[in-house]
Amino acid sequence: MAVLTHLEAIRQGIWEEMERDPSVFLLGEDIGAYGGAFKVTEGMLEKFGGDRVIDTPISESAIVGAATGAALMGMRPVVEMQFMDFIACGFDQIVNMAAKIHYRWGAAVPLVIRGPSGAGVHGGPFHSQSNEMWFVHTPGLKVVVPATPYDAKGLIKAAIRDDNPVIFYEHKFLYRRIKDEVPDGDYVVPIGKARVARAGTDISVITYGAMVWTALEAASQLEPEGISIEVVDLRSLLPYDEEAVLASVRRCNKVILLHEDTRIGGFAGELAATISEKAFQDLDGPILRVTAPDTPVPFSPPLEKYFLPNAQKVAEAARRLAAY
Amino acid sequence: MLTQVVMPQMGESVAEGTVTKWYKRVGDRVERDEPLFEISTDKVDAEIPSPAAGVLTKILVGENQTVEVNTVVAEIETEGSGAAAPGPEPAAAVAPAADTVSPPESPGSPAAARATEPASPPAPPPTPAPSRREVRSSPLVRRLAKEHNIDLALVPGTGLGGRVSKKDVLAYLAHSPGTSAPPPASAPLAAPSIPFSGPTQVVPMTPMRRQIAERMLLSRRTSAHVSTVFEVEMTRVSEVRAQQAAEFERRHALKLTYTPFFVRAAVEALKQFPILNSSVDGTNIVYKRAIHIGIAVALESGLIVPVIKGADEKNFLGIARAIHDLAERARTKRLGVEDVQDGTFTITNPGIFGSLFGTPIINQPQVAIMGVGAIEKRAVVRHDAIAIRPMVYLSLSFDHRVIDGAVADQFLARVKSVLENWEEAVL
Numbered sequence: 001m002a003v004l005t006h007l008e009a010i011r012q013g014i015w016e017e018m019e020r021d022p023s024v025f026l027l028g029e030d031i032g033a034y035g036g037a038f039k040v041t042e043g044m045l046e047k048f049g050g051d052r053v054i055d056t057p058i059s060e061s062a063i064v065g066a067a068t069g070a071a072l073m074g075m076r077p078v079v080e081m082q083f084m085d086f087i088a089c090g091f092d093q094i095v096n097m098a099a100k101i102h103y104r105w106g107a108a109v110p111l112v113i114r115g116p117s118g119a120g121v122h123g124g125p126f127h128s129q130s131n132e133m134w135f136v137h138t139p140g141l142k143v144v145v146p147a148t149p150y151d152a153k154g155l156i157k158a159a160i161r162d163d164n165p166v167i168f169y170e171h172k173f174l175y176r177r178i179k180d181e182v183p184d185g186d187y188v189v190p191i192g193k194a195r196v197a198r199a200g201t202d203i204s205v206i207t208y209g210a211m212v213w214t215a216l217e218a219a220s221q222l223e224p225e226g227i228s229i230e231v232v233d234l235r236s237l238l239p240y241d242e243e244a245v246l247a248s249v250r251r252c253n254k255v256i257l258l259h260e261d262t263r264i265g266g267f268a269g270e271l272a273a274t275i276s277e278k279a280f281q282d283l284d285g286p287i288l289r290v291t292a293p294d295t296p297v298p299f300s301p302p303l304e305k306y307f308l309p310n311a312q313k314v315a316e317a318a319r320r321l322a323a324y
Numbered sequence: 325m326l327t328q329v330v331m332p333q334m335g336e337s338v339a340e341g342t343v344t345k346w347y348k349r350v351g352d353r354v355e356r357d358e359p360l361f362e363i364s365t366d367k368v369d370a371e372i373p374s375p376a377a378g379v380l381t382k383i384l385v386g387e388n389q390t391v392e393v394n395t396v397v398a399e400i401e402t403e404g405s406g407a408a409a410p411g412p413e414p415a416a417a418v419a420p421a422a423d424t425v426s427p428p429e430s431p432g433s434p435a436a437a438r439a440t441e442p443a444s445p446p447a448p449p450p451t452p453a454p455s456r457r458e459v460r461s462s463p464l465v466r467r468l469a470k471e472h473n474i475d476l477a478l479v480p481g482t483g484l485g486g487r488v489s490k491k492d493v494l495a496y497l498a499h500s501p502g503t504s505a506p507p508p509a510s511a512p513l514a515a516p517s518i519p520f521s522g523p524t525q526v527v528p529m530t531p532m533r534r535q536i537a538e539r540m541l542l543s544r545r546t547s548a549h550v551s552t553v554f555e556v557e558m559t560r561v562s563e564v565r566a567q568q569a570a571e572f573e574r575r576h577a578l579k580l581t582y583t584p585f586f587v588r589a590a591v592e593a594l595k596q597f598p599i600l601n602s603s604v605d606g607t608n609i610v611y612k613r614a615i616h617i618g619i620a621v622a623l624e625s626g627l628i629v630p631v632i633k634g635a636d637e638k639n640f641l642g643i644a645r646a647i648h649d650l651a652e653r654a655r656t657k658r659l660g661v662e663d664v665q666d667g668t669f670t671i672t673n674p675g676i677f678g679s680l681f682g683t684p685i686i687n688q689p690q691v692a693i694m695g696v697g698a699i700e701k702r703a704v705v706r707h708d709a710i711a712i713r714p715m716v717y718l719s720l721s722f723d724h725r726v727i728d729g730a731v732a733d734q735f736l737a738r739v740k741s742v743l744e745n746w747e748e749a750v751l
Binding site for chain 2: 280
């Protein structure tokens with residue numbers, strides 16, 4: 001066991017998959033000699049050579065198109081988006097090509113598109129978005145959002161081995177801030193299985209990605225007040241672990257849905273609908289959402305701080321719900 | 325089977341309601357929970373749903389008539405009236421205790437056998453349909469209530485605005501294990517949890533009784549109750565009263581009672597010690613700028629506390645008139661919601677019934693209540709001699725969270741001083 005950062009865990013996962021399977025190769029902007037904007041692919045060019053670690057022109061559409069073609073030919077491309085915001089340039093190739101090929105022809109598209117998302121590092125509106133819902137709303141894709149180094153490694157390996165296109169969100173705020181023990185060697189975290197990050201009895205906070213840490217912080221704040229918070233880390237959004245969500249609702253009977261993404265059309269809305277359809281009689285209070293407001297991510301640090309959900313906002317919602 | 329429709333209690337202090345509109349006419353079919361009539365109180369206008377499905381056979385209270393809460397306003401002939409078996413009403417099944425008011429008779433006993441008995445037992449009072457007091461809860465709570473056969477109206481709610489939450493239901497279940505299983509339909513209902521072997525009669529509390537019970541316990545839980553007692557000589561007040569009663573009655577058509585003297589004295593003391601005219605809001609003390617004195621009035625069915633609004637701005641006559649008016653309307657059940665709201669201090673009078681003094685429970689959210697004992701002549705020591713004087717004990721229960729004993733006693737001392745040295749003109 002080694003203590004790895006979130007970023008190192010992802011690198012180790014990709015590295016091991018490249019060693020394990022020669023059909024795995026990397027495509028992206030500045031991922032070779034430079035090692036990637038955030039250094040996820042550092043050292044890979046030297047280790048695996050230019051045929052498997054390919055620097056591309058600045059054209060996300062071309063990158064995804066090329067990778068989709070390679071996947072159809074039996075390769076397992078892993079595409080890096082320098083920032084997940086730039087994925088919009090490759091949108092057509094993802095949603096109209098990669099996502100629909102299996103449905104139309106039965107062919108596998110074992111493609112991974114990964115990259116840094118999320119705010120909190122003063123990146124401004126073009127380098128901070130949480131745009132996972134564009135892809136959650138696209139049948140034919142899988143969408144994965146790990147919160148811990150252990151999960152990041154296990155899930156990137158699962159994504160690379162998956163025969164479907166997988167969009168893999170790495171929260172840039174977690175890259176070097178979160179460290180954890182990660183087992184050496186091979187293990188896989190299955191896509192579509194949530195985990196209970198903290199067990200509790202009064203209120204279930206259902207979340208994913210960096211907000212898992214926010215929820216845990218709020219839970220610690222609330223513990224001395226006698227409010228017991230359960231934190232459910234979804235780990236993947238498409239498919240998501242409906243069973244785990246409903247089980248947690250049935251344990252706690254009160255729910256807060258938390259995400260960094262903006263409010264309207266966010267994943268919380270989907271969860272709220274499902275909970276009220278399938279666990280209405282288990283609810284002891286309204287389903288609350290804690291999310292970013294419906295604006296672009298502000299560049300100004302004070303505004304960005306205001307924009308982002310934090311432990312205090314979660315704790316306030318929890319106190320309100322506990323008293324309900 | 326006949327179901328009686330009663331005037332529901334719309335709010336804790338509402339004793340009556342006015343039927344403003346009937347949605348159905350006699351002979352009309354009505355579904356359970358379908359709006360049947362509309363009522364109006366000072367606070368709310370509400371549509372009242374039918375407690376049962378059937379045919380409306382009688383309207384006993386016409387439009388624009390005002391009646392007391394629980395008065396039967398209509399009768400509905402429900403389905404299955406051909407079946408003679410006297411079973412409990414479906415609605416009554418949620419409150420098992422209600423069934424025990426039926427007289428002890430076996431369904432099989434022929435009517436003839438009873439007819440030979442010299443005196444038939446008096447008919448039991450008609451079981452009113454359970455009040456449809458709206459209980460704010462949640463889907464989970466309603467499911468739990470159904471599973472455990474609980475009447476949610478009996479569960480004290482601690483959630484937002486008195487909402488019954490999961491916690492409240494679990495606490496209620498923990499304290500009444502007997503309710504967890506629905507009773508078998510035909511088995512005789514035993515007394516809930518009191519192991520008493522002799523005959524008993526179980527009568528469900530009226531809504532007002534339930535409200536009083538909840539309020540009293542709530543107050544005990546909320547305030548740190550302490551009581552203190554002063555003895556006051558009433559010679560001066562008795563003299564004033566003896567001298568002026570006839571003239572007072574002639575001028576104002578009002579009896580000159582002792583009560584306005586106590587109210588005036590309390591108002592004077594409250595002005596000097598405003599903490600007794602406050603309430604507690606979290607960690608804040610809320611001082612009320614007006615003084616509204618509640619006067620506890622005993623009714624046959626319970627207790628009501630009408631309020632003299634702006635008592636600090638009224639002279640003696642104004643207070644005497646307000647007391648007379650409120651007491652009269654309390655006894656004839658014509659008090660409106662606003663008459664019983666916003667009290668800031670309460671005076672209760674256990675002396676009416678001969679009590680020397682009481683230790684009353686504070687009327688929340690107030691912080692103090694004064695009890696007036698019986699006024700009677702007692703032997704007291706004056707100038708080292710035994711004298712006969714009209715005396716009264718005044719007790720004060722106060723909330724020690726915000727009022728310390730010293731302040732409470734200074735307050736009563738002030739009341740005592742005003743009464744013993746009465747100066748104000750009463751005419």
